[in-house]
Amino acid sequence: MTAGALGRWLAGRPELGGTLDADAAALSTHVRAGERLVAALPAGPRRTAEEAAEAARVTEVAREVRQCFLRLHADEVYDALTEGRIVHHRLTELAHAAGERFPGLVPTRAQLDAERALPQAHKEGREIDQGIFFRWLLRSPLAGPHLMDAMLLPTARARVLAAEFRAGGTVDLGSVLLERRGAAAHLTINNQHCLNAEDNRLVDDLETAVDLALLDEKVRVGVVRGGVMTKPRYRGRRVFSAGINLKDLHDGRISYTGFLLGRELGCLSKLLRGLLVDPAPDAFPERTVQKPWIAAVDSFAIGGGMQLLFLFDRVIAEEDAYFSLPAAQEGIVPGAGNFRLARFTGGRLARRIILGGHTIRARDPEAPLVCDEVVPHAALDAAVERAVAELDSPAVAANRRMLALAEEDTDRFRAYMAEFALVQALRLYSADVLDKVARSWATARAAS
Structure with missing residues (x-):
């Protein structure tokens, strides 16, 4: 990734605030361009410190854009995915549907399948983007209760x-x-x-x-x-x-x-x-x-x-x-x-x-x-x-x-789960967790 390419991508960050479709298109264009920049780098474990910093910067900005988009359109997104809160989707189904309907908002099924084969420390952390998505849905007094209902169905x-x-x-x-x-x-x-x-x-x-x-x-x-x-x-x-x-x-x-x-x-x-x-x-x-x-x-x-x-x-x-x-x-x-x-x-x-x-x-x-x-x-x-x-x-x-x-109280629980949705996703990929899990795994392996 050249400094010029990264700079141009950063400068092209979209200003959101239009309709759902217009903002979704802007998000998709920008996020997918950023993913192409990261894809041109070596795989995570083989990146230099500079390359890792560049990838982290792209990821950070893309997540800021997703946050902004969902702050503006979370209810509209949920309604589009559930036919106006008529269809009940469980979390995984909803995330896959969002990946198809709003490219770049959350990882696609193919991206998650590719990561599933990797050890936790070698993943790009795409589930954090799901954490952002569910945080905003659960915070909503419209989408949140409907999503919680979906998870209570048989x-x-x-x-x-x-x-x-x-x-x-x-x-x-x-x-x-x-x-x-x-x-x-x-x-x-x-x-x-x-x-x-x-x-x-x-x-x-x-x-x-x-x-x-x-x-x-x-x-x-x-x-x-x-x-x-x-x-x-x-x-x-x-x-x-x-x-x-x-x-x-x-x-x-x-x-x-x-x-x-x-x-x-x-x-x-x-x-x-x-x-x-x-x-x-x-x-x-x-x-x-x-x-x-x-x-x-x-x-x-x-x-x-x-x-x-x-x-x-x-x-x-x-x-x-x-x-x-x-x-x-x-x-x-x-x-x-x-x-x-x-x-x-x-x-x-x-x-x-x-x-x-x-x-x-x-x-x-x-x-x-x-x-x-x-x-x-x-x-x-x-x-x-x-x-x-x-x-x-x-x-x-x-x-x-x-x-x-x-x-x-269900509203207090929903508010807690909204924050948990993102905090736990971030913890899942934090350096201290990956280090502790690696040490626990090594200790268990030595004892077996």
Whole structure:
């Protein structure tokens, strides 16, 4: 890239403020010209310091133009992609549609496919552009609620499997086994190869299982528990969750829309707010179906596993279990953990847990702030059955719906998720995260 070419491109930055189509065309022309300049450089790891600085400058300015465009046209863009907020697209579908309809606004499917094959440290960071896109959509009081509704609808996979689960009462999704036992749907997490750490497949399987449990009229309570592990250190023991799969993060296999953002707006929101079965604003008697949820925690609930607990109506832990949110030590944001944890623990302890990596053990005095009951391992099954019996009531479902409304305002949650959408995308590609993930991966590889 010559200094003259970069200078001419910078000088050609468009002044936006016209119609949607005119500004979209100007953005596309400028951003795609910048991409051609970057494409002429060597691939990321082979760039000199000067070349890396040039590429970073082009990327920075292109993102400023995208920000300006979305500040002006976010609602118009969303309406164009959803036929005036009639069609509901999930995050990934919406991002792909935006890449086709508004070239240069977000990465195309082909660009993301090319990056998917690369380790995280070798990517161009195109998912940050998706973060900008979703930040502005979620900030909008028109587009944001409609997008959140889209993520509360049953997944296509769950719609296909619903009849099978209703008829047989069991579905093995791969990393989650779903079984109906009496009034309860038991979701057993079986991601044994990584101690039930969360990856793309597990997030998809867990959301599908939650959908199926909520769609089945015979199910009145949901139970989530970790399965029995096969890795030597924990062989024969149950584990609830080891948090995000750092190996997959290192290898570039953690999806932004499918996992980091989609998990919060999809599976986790359904656990709290229920499944949207009728998107009509005047649906009667309710737009969503909700049921109480129980978590049974064996061994540990780390990271995303601990985040899950904030959504459950009853948390039962074995006496040797512990809870932690090490995302700050890993360099990322623990989902909506920052939004929810202080409601349970108070602000001072929440800061110790999130910023300082403080671990709570089931025997600690503060354990009742994050779990309801601590029992010996041998008594966990019986405690779960008692909890199912206690929560198996239509009045419980109605009251937990009202509790959720009182405790977590949807507009405040939407505002949080708007900022999270960009902050987490930036963290995903920050130098300190890439360095920490590389060191964790090297340590794990040496130990295996």
